Amino acid sequence: MPASSILKNSAAVAAGSVVAGIGYASVIERNAFVVREVTMPVLAPGSSPLKVLHLSDIHMRPQQRRKQAWLRSLADLEPDLVVNTGDNLAHPKSVPAVVQSLSELLSVPGVFVFGSNDYFGPRPKNPANYLIKPSHRIHGEPLPWQDLRAAFTERGWLDMTHTRRDLEVNGLVIAVAGVDDPHLKRDRYEAIAGPANSAANLTLGLAHAPYLRVLDRFAADGYQLVMAGHTHGGQLRLPGYGAIVTNCDIDPSRARGASKWGAHMQLHVSAGIGTSPYAPLRFCCRPEATLLTLVAAPTGGRDAGMREGQSHPSVSVR
Missing domain, CATH: 1.20.5 (Single alpha-helices involved in coiled-coils or other helix-helix interfaces)
Known part of the structure; x- marks a missing residue:
């Protein structure tokens, strides 16, 4: 030839x-929605296990019936606490779809912070900017985040934006603090700064986007676990390599799952449930919710069992 x-x-x-x-x-x-299950040893010694459902980056549009049905099914997991780390919306008329899809979960204790796509709608972007201009911002039309906040708080979920609060779940004291979205530079850590409540069974930090400046502040204040989203797990991952980009300054190896941050803090980054309507692709990175089973740390230290930059070995997907 x-x-x-x-x-x-x-x-x-x-x-x-x-x-x-x-x-x-x-x-x-x-x-291809999936529930990822992870066990993390972060609770104070002697604490009973706690099931935490981590939701992030739903990016809901009203017509996404399959996603809505799958979200409703998550109530069958019977979590003790729901953590929502933002980017729920992708359309100005999406609030009813989000609230209805999470209706049963809104009866479970929950905490939340907002992300950029709760405040502003998506817009077409040059995909190359994720590689060459990761800090580039393009805002779409304002979204009705106030309506979403009202719906969540009316059902009992707590808005943790620039707030510190202790809550009791299943007899455990959880000291929670959260910041507004670091990706939009709305974070004001000074509003929550100070040592975490060392008497709590768990100290938990929340942020939509896992920027280094915020993670380091949480670690310095003694938080045991920080939960975030935003990265979409890289969204397009290469087999054997992982995420190429994260859309923030965190290392790509931490774009999805659990890892150790510093000497004593652990981090969980959700790969998220949705995508922008202008980049509706996922490859080697299925949309996910995560069911975290938090257990007591070994008496040798809360950080035992985790190695820096690596996921906890007790992980399953279904």
Whole structure:
């Protein structure tokens, strides 16, 4: 076969593979919702286990019926606490869909902070900016985050934006603090600064986007666990490599799952449930909610069992 024919055939195969990959990422994997289960030893010694459902980056649009049905099914997990780390909306009329989808979970104790796509709608963006201009911001139309906040708080969930609060769940005292979205530079850590309540069974920090400046402040104040979202787990991951980008300044190795931060704090970053309507792709990064089973840390220290930059070994997906 002539070399020119070989090159043409190779180009056709490559083009076909790209098209097939885009089709899979946009149609199949983007809707292949999964519950990731993780066990983390972060509670004070002697504490009973606590089941925490971590939701993030729902990016809801009113017509997304499959996503809405899957979110309703999460109530069957029977968590003790729900943590929502923002980016619930992707359309100005999405609040009813979010509230109805989470209706049963809103009867469970819950805490939340907002993300950029609660405040502003998505807009078309140059995908190359994620690689060459990671701090670039383009805001869409304002979204009705106040309505979402009212619906969540009326059902009992607590808005932790620039707030510190102790709450009791299943006999455990949880000291929670949260900041507004660091991606929009709305975080004002000074509003919650100070040592975490060392008498609590768990000290928990919340932020939508896991920027280094915020994580370091939580760690310095003695928080045992910080939960965040925003990264979408990288959204497009390479087999054997992982996330390419994170859309913030955290290392790509931490874009999804549990890892150790500093000497004593642990971090959980959700890969999220949705995508922007202008980038509706996921590859090697299924949309997820995470059921964290928090257990007492070994008496040798709350950070035992975790190695820096690595996920806890007790992880399952279903």
